Every structure is written in C-alpha cells, then in structure tokens.
Amino acid sequence: MDDIFGIPAPLLFGQLLLGLINGAFYALLSLGLAVIFGMLNVINFAHGAQFMMGAFVAWMLLEYAGLNYWWALILAPLLVGLFGVLLERTMIARLYKLDHLYGLLLTFGLGLIIEGIFRNQYGSSGLPYRIPPQLSGAWDLGFMFMPIYRGWVVIVAAVMCLATWLVIEKTKIGSYLRASTENAALVQAFGINVPRLMTLTYGAGVALAAFAGVLAAPIYSVNPQMGSNLIIIVFAVVVIGGMGSILGSVITGFGLGIIEGLTKVFYPEASSTVIFVVMAIVLLARPAGLFGRA
Amino acid sequence: MSIQRRTLLSAAAAAPLAGGMARRARAQANTIKIGVLTDMSALYRDLAGPGSLRAVQMAVQESGITQRGINVEVVSADHQNRPDVGSTVARQWIDRDGVDVIIDVPTSSVALAVNNITREKNKVMLNSGAASSDLTGSACTPNTIHWTYDTWMLSNSTGGAMVRAGGQSWFFITADYAFGHALERDASEFVRGAGGRVLGSVRTPFPGTTDFSSFLLQAQASRAQVVGLANAGGDTINTIKQAAEFGLTRGGRTKLAGLLVFITDVHSLGLQTAQGLVLTETFYWDLNDKTRGFSTRLALPGGAKPSMVQAGCYSSVLHYLKAVGEMGVAAAKASGADAVAKMKAMPTEDDAFGAGSIRADGRKIHPSYLFEVKQPSESRGAWDYYKLLGTTPADQAFRPVAQGGCALVR
Structure with a gap:
C-alpha cells in the first residue's frame, strides 16, 4: 500500500473527501453571512441559530405535517427566511446607521434567545431525522465507503454557492444590491426601494442558513446547540476569506474543510483549533482577509 | 460629638436588622442547603440538567425531613461543562451562600475540580453524573461519594x-x-x-x-x-x-x-x-414496580423517563437526608466528612436502586x-x-x- 507521510493513501483520499464535505457546510453558511455583511453591514451572529431553525423546521414538517425531506428543502428556508424578514423589519433595520457592534450584540442576543427557546421545548440531546430513502445507501469507491447523501450535500452546496454568486454579480437585482451598498441614497433617488432590498437580502441570507440546516439534519443530531458549535468556525472562515467577499467565503469554506480534515489524520487533538491558527496567520499577513479589499 | 451621634443613629437603625439577622442565623443553623451543579444548557442537559434538579426536589419531599422541623433549601447552577465555571460556582456556594452539599456534577473534568474544593472546605459532594473512576481511586476523598456509575x-x-x-x-x-x-x-x-x-x-x-x-x-x-x-x-x-x-x-x-x-x-x-x-x-425505569413507580412520581416533562444519573441524584439526596436526620443538622453542617462517614455506615434503600451500600473509598455499590x-x-x-x-x-x-x-x- 502506498503511504503518504506515513498515512496509507486510501485513508488520506478519504479524509480529503470528508474535508470537502464539511467544507461544503462551511461554504454554505459563510456564504449567507458574507451576503448579509456585504450588503447590510450587519455581522449576523444569529446565523447559527437560524441554521439550527432550518433543521428543526425540517423535523417539525415531518413530525406534524408529514412533509418529507424534499418539501423541507424548499419550505424550511422559506419559513425561516420569512422569520428573518420579520426580524429585519422589526429590529435589525433600526441599527444600520449605528456602529457594527450594535448589530452584532443584537443578533448575538437573538441567537441566544432562539437557542434557549428550542432547548426548553425540545431538550438538548437532539431529535432523530432520517436520510431520505432516495439518497440512503453508499458507493464503494475502493478507498472508502462514500454515503450517497454526503455526495449530494457537496453537489447541492456547490450549486447553491454558484447560483448566489451569479445572482449578485450577473443579474440586474444583484447590480442594484451592489450599487446600494456603495451609495444607498443615490440608488434610492433612481426609484429603487432600498429598504425593501435590504430586507429581502437579510431574508435570503437567513434562508441560506436554514437551507444548510435542512441539509445537515439527516447527518448531524438535530439539537439546539448544533448551530453554535459550527458558527464560530464559520465566522473564522468569513474573516479568513475577507469580510463580505462572497467568492472568498466560498473558496475559503471548502479550503478550510480540507485543512481541518487533514488535521484530523495527522494530529486529531488540534482539529478544532487549526482553523483559528490559520485565521491568526492570515490576519497577520493580510488584515483584510485573503479575498477582501482593504 | 457628631461621630457619636452618627454611631448612635446607625446602631438604632441596625437594631431591628440585627434581630432579623439573628433570626436568619437561627434559621440557617437549622437549614440544609443543597446545590445541584449540573449541565443546564449543553450536551448533558437531558441526561442530567433540570431532571436532576427535579429528582433532588422530589427526594427532599419524600424524605419527610421538613416534617421533623429541618429546613432544606435547594439551589441549582449551570457549570457549562467547564471546570473553571464549576469551581467558581462551588466556591461561591460554599463561601457565600452556605451550601452544605453539592449534587450531580456531570462531566468528569468539572467533577474532579469540585472534588478538591469540597474536600478543602470540608463539605460534601454526592456525584451522580460524572464517570471517571478516579473519583474513588487516585482522587478519592473523605468528602465525596460517587453514586451511580463509573468508567x-x-x-x-x-x-x-x-x-x-x-x-x-x-x-x-x-x-x-x-x-x-x-x-x-x-x-x-x-x-x-x-x-x-x-x-x-x-x-x-x-x-x-x-x-x-x-x-x-x-x-x-x-x-x-x-x-x-x-x-x-x-x-x-x-x-x-x-x-x-x-x-x-x-x-x-x-x-x-x-x-x-x-x-x-x-x-x-x-x-x-x-x-x-x-x-x-445501573438504572432503567422499567426494571420493576419500584423503578416504574419512581419514574411515574418524578413525572419529567413530555413523558420522558429518568436517566440513571437523575435516579442517582434522587437516591443520593434521600440517603444524605437520612444521615442528617440521624446525626442532626448541626453536626452534618459542621463537617462534611462526618456526614459522609455517617452515610457510609448506613445501608442504602430506595425505589430507584433497591438495597445497596457505600464503601470506604466512597463508591456506592449496586448491581x-x-x-x-x-x-x-x-x-x-x-x-x-x-x-x-x-x-x-x-x-x-x-x-x-x-x-x-x-x-x-x-
């Protein structure tokens, strides 16, 4: 058997693939964060809670309404996105003119409250949610046993990232969005409803988080703290990629997933720390992040 | 002159307060204070957490100790699975709030930290939630009983x-x-x-x-x-x-x-x-009539059944209060080690674990x-x-x- 740095090659390939899968989650979550920060200048700390809500709504749809995974994939982001719109209209919109810190504190508080409510209602050990029958089973790749569902996650996440990037960079509505971040007053003078655009953007960012939550429901335990475990890493991803850079957060998300995956082989104890080491190094060398504009 | 007057005034103002304090001190002297230190917010919440607190409260009720004129006060806190948080709470409880016994403490790293504190302060830890067998091995103390299970x-x-x-x-x-x-x-x-x-x-x-x-x-x-x-x-x-x-x-x-x-x-x-x-x-709710009865009485929200950790909280507090009843509140409060020694000397008996005993090393034993x-x-x-x-x-x-x-x- 071929060894690479003392690790059998098949094992290493497997780990790279797993890293890519985790990277897909990081990319999808950091994408939502980057969209919200890039367009609204709000650091959305409730993102983890909204990710968790996506998973819970999927579970609720199945439990109370009998709607399966495929329905959840469409309905959960819509419902949670709507909730995001409500938050934006009632609270977050009031903070645009203030320092970033206010938005951060508000969304952080909201995240804790949402998490607490779910914990009180459903406990902390989680709820079962099964992989949809169409995607259960696995492929034998020779070097590893690859669950079909994980492959699906990577593909869907990549498609979603690409679609979001296209919408923002290549469509008319995307150009309005970009313009209003540069100069909102001018865009408004052209007759575009900027506040509504902001609301919809926040809603879309939240919906992306919920979408990732539905994708995560069958493989991670659906529990109230599932978001807070991931969100810190995702923030590191956004910072490394460059705050507000959409392409940056996607590439960094996948890249860091792979770095983390390799750490799990060579020095597993450090696998939860390695991303922050990378963050520290990147911030020292490039304070604006890898893809950020200083 | 003015100083004298101020002293006089403050003394007059403090007089009724002092009476109140004396009354409170008397009440304190006749009160056993139980602190449930557990995970209220993260991954061990469901197997311990609020259910452990409920089990402790039920044990206090069923012990019948309040009918004998002894007050029992139960407080609880979330240690967040962090040894530093757990240690801080334990010290505050003992130094400031007069807690006599700390219950549950899941998460071995937190349990080992609290283990040192209860020994240093001569209080009691009845551990149900943590697993490390070191609690009755290299880290054993005369102030700790490890109740439910171990590694x-x-x-x-x-x-x-x-x-x-x-x-x-x-x-x-x-x-x-x-x-x-x-x-x-x-x-x-x-x-x-x-x-x-x-x-x-x-x-x-x-x-x-x-x-x-x-x-x-x-x-x-x-x-x-x-x-x-x-x-x-x-x-x-x-x-x-x-x-x-x-x-x-x-x-x-x-x-x-x-x-x-x-x-x-x-x-x-x-x-x-x-x-x-x-x-x-070491416990399953459906083992026999007694365990079923215990689980029904505990009535956890949503029809949930108790975990062995929660059952252990109930059983340990019940036994502790039995010991307090025998030795008297003053003696139990004065020395945690004495209270534990008394508990070791008595056989245990409750609905959750049946008959059992506690060994010299602090290990509670049952099947x-x-x-x-x-x-x-x-x-x-x-x-x-x-x-x-x-x-x-x-x-x-x-x-x-x-x-x-x-x-x-x-």
Whole structure:
C-alpha cells in the first residue's frame, strides 16, 4: 500500500473527501453571512441559530405535517427566511446607521434567545431525522465507503454557492444590491426601494442558513446547540476569506474543510483549533482577509 | 460629638436588622442547603440538567425531613461543562451562600475540580453524573461519594460482554478530556486482561466536535473488530448516527461498543438507528414496580423517563437526608466528612436502586445491568427501549477496593 507521510493513501483520499464535505457546510453558511455583511453591514451572529431553525423546521414538517425531506428543502428556508424578514423589519433595520457592534450584540442576543427557546421545548440531546430513502445507501469507491447523501450535500452546496454568486454579480437585482451598498441614497433617488432590498437580502441570507440546516439534519443530531458549535468556525472562515467577499467565503469554506480534515489524520487533538491558527496567520499577513479589499 | 451621634443613629437603625439577622442565623443553623451543579444548557442537559434538579426536589419531599422541623433549601447552577465555571460556582456556594452539599456534577473534568474544593472546605459532594473512576481511586476523598456509575463498571460490563462475544481487537474513539481518557484506560485494561488487543485510538476535541466521520474512517482503517466509543451524550449520538451512515458495521465484521450510552441518547437516536446496541446502566425505569413507580412520581416533562444519573441524584439526596436526620443538622453542617462517614455506615434503600451500600473509598455499590436496545418491532412505545441481557451483582459490578489506589483504604 502506498503511504503518504506515513498515512496509507486510501485513508488520506478519504479524509480529503470528508474535508470537502464539511467544507461544503462551511461554504454554505459563510456564504449567507458574507451576503448579509456585504450588503447590510450587519455581522449576523444569529446565523447559527437560524441554521439550527432550518433543521428543526425540517423535523417539525415531518413530525406534524408529514412533509418529507424534499418539501423541507424548499419550505424550511422559506419559513425561516420569512422569520428573518420579520426580524429585519422589526429590529435589525433600526441599527444600520449605528456602529457594527450594535448589530452584532443584537443578533448575538437573538441567537441566544432562539437557542434557549428550542432547548426548553425540545431538550438538548437532539431529535432523530432520517436520510431520505432516495439518497440512503453508499458507493464503494475502493478507498472508502462514500454515503450517497454526503455526495449530494457537496453537489447541492456547490450549486447553491454558484447560483448566489451569479445572482449578485450577473443579474440586474444583484447590480442594484451592489450599487446600494456603495451609495444607498443615490440608488434610492433612481426609484429603487432600498429598504425593501435590504430586507429581502437579510431574508435570503437567513434562508441560506436554514437551507444548510435542512441539509445537515439527516447527518448531524438535530439539537439546539448544533448551530453554535459550527458558527464560530464559520465566522473564522468569513474573516479568513475577507469580510463580505462572497467568492472568498466560498473558496475559503471548502479550503478550510480540507485543512481541518487533514488535521484530523495527522494530529486529531488540534482539529478544532487549526482553523483559528490559520485565521491568526492570515490576519497577520493580510488584515483584510485573503479575498477582501482593504 | 457628631461621630457619636452618627454611631448612635446607625446602631438604632441596625437594631431591628440585627434581630432579623439573628433570626436568619437561627434559621440557617437549622437549614440544609443543597446545590445541584449540573449541565443546564449543553450536551448533558437531558441526561442530567433540570431532571436532576427535579429528582433532588422530589427526594427532599419524600424524605419527610421538613416534617421533623429541618429546613432544606435547594439551589441549582449551570457549570457549562467547564471546570473553571464549576469551581467558581462551588466556591461561591460554599463561601457565600452556605451550601452544605453539592449534587450531580456531570462531566468528569468539572467533577474532579469540585472534588478538591469540597474536600478543602470540608463539605460534601454526592456525584451522580460524572464517570471517571478516579473519583474513588487516585482522587478519592473523605468528602465525596460517587453514586451511580463509573468508567470501570462500564468497561467491566459492556467491554467484558463484547470481548466474550468474540470482539478481540479494539479501536477507541475517545473524547479528549478526563472522562474519555479514564474510560479508554479502564476499557483497554479489560480488553487486554481478557486476551484482546487494542490497535489504536483517536482523541476527538471536546466539546465542539460534530463531525466524526473522519475518526470513523480511521477506526475502519485499523481493521479492528470493535470500535469502542469512549465518549458520551451528544458526541455518542453523532458517532453512532454517522457510523450507520458510513456503513461501519456493514457485513457484521465491525461492532460498535457504546461504552457510555444513556436512555436519553437512545431516545434521541431512535430505535431504527440504535437497535442492537449493547450498553450498561445501573438504572432503567422499567426494571420493576419500584423503578416504574419512581419514574411515574418524578413525572419529567413530555413523558420522558429518568436517566440513571437523575435516579442517582434522587437516591443520593434521600440517603444524605437520612444521615442528617440521624446525626442532626448541626453536626452534618459542621463537617462534611462526618456526614459522609455517617452515610457510609448506613445501608442504602430506595425505589430507584433497591438495597445497596457505600464503601470506604466512597463508591456506592449496586448491581449493573447489561442491556440490548430493542428493535422497533419489539418496542411497545416511546421509552420502551431495553432488553435485559444480564446482571452483574453489586459486589462484582465495581472495581475492587484494593485496586483503586484510594488513599483512604490503604
């Protein structure tokens, strides 16, 4: 058997693939964060809670309404996105003119409250949610046993990232969005409803988080703290990629997933720390992040 | 002159206050204060948490001690699974709030920290939630009783059963903190003692690991017959869920050994995923009429059944209050070590664990039960999860006193 740095090659390939899968989650979550920060200048700390809500709504749809995974994939982001719109209209919109810190504190508080409510209602050990029958089973790749569902996650996440990037960079509505971040007053003078655009953007960012939550429901335990475990890493991803850079957060998300995956082989104890080491190094060398504009 | 007048005035103002303080001091002297220090917000919340608090309150009620004129006050706090937070709360409770006994304390790293504090302050820790067998071994104190289970007992029962069933080579997925290390160490000893081999282990960061697939792949690559899960709560749930996903046990060549699986974990996994899992507990709500009665009386929200940790909180507080009743409040408050000595001298008896006793090293002993998780078709409904495979009698369930290295019994 071929060894690479003392690790059998098949094992290493497997780990790279797993890293890519985790990277897909990081990319999808950091994408939502980057969209919200890039367009609204709000650091959305409730993102983890909204990710968790996506998973819970999927579970609720199945439990109370009998709607399966495929329905959840469409309905959960819509419902949670709507909730995001409500938050934006009632609270977050009031903070645009203030320092970033206010938005951060508000969304952080909201995240804790949402998490607490779910914990009180459903406990902390989680709820079962099964992989949809169409995607259960696995492929034998020779070097590893690859669950079909994980492959699906990577593909869907990549498609979603690409679609979001296209919408923002290549469509008319995307150009309005970009313009209003540069100069909102001018865009408004052209007759575009900027506040509504902001609301919809926040809603879309939240919906992306919920979408990732539905994708995560069958493989991670659906529990109230599932978001807070991931969100810190995702923030590191956004910072490394460059705050507000959409392409940056996607590439960094996948890249860091792979770095983390390799750490799990060579020095597993450090696998939860390695991303922050990378963050520290990147911030020292490039304070604006890898893809950020200083 | 003005100073005198101010002194006089303040003395006059303080007079009724002083009376109140004296009354409060008298009430304090006749009050036992119980602190439930547990995980209220994270992965061990369901197996301990609010349910532990409820169990303690029920024990106070059923002890009938208030009818004898002794007040009992119960407070609780969240230690967030962090030794620093747990230590701070324990010190504040003892120094400022006059707490006499600290209950539950899941998470071994926190338990070991509090263990030192209760010894230093001569108070009592009745530990139900933590697993490390060091609490009655190298870290034993005259102020601690380890009530419900420990890593040696789990390894002995589950590990022993797996090796006897032919699982000769093992690989461990271990939570990287005191509990995981202790469980891996104790289980490895059993495996080697029974002629098996340990092929390796991987340490997973705690808390905060959600994806175990990478570690499962390493376990698979080791070609071990048994993958031992030296973790607990949400970590175990995620590992088992993902092991099924990655086909770890496909073909029946590799088996999973959940060394510490609680009924709340099985509930969360669902029988479809958890079926066939072999595990060890010292309490199951459906063991007999008494355990069923206890679980019904406890009436956890949503029809949930108590975990062995919550049952242990009930049982330990009941026994502590019995001891307090015999020795008197003043003596129990004056010395935690005396209260523990009194508890050791008395046999235990309650609905959750039946008859039992406490050893000199602080180990509460009772039988342990080896269960297999039922198939969905065998279950009569929610919480009907276990089939009893075997019982280890109380005197064999826990590590022999002489092997623990506890300084109290040398």
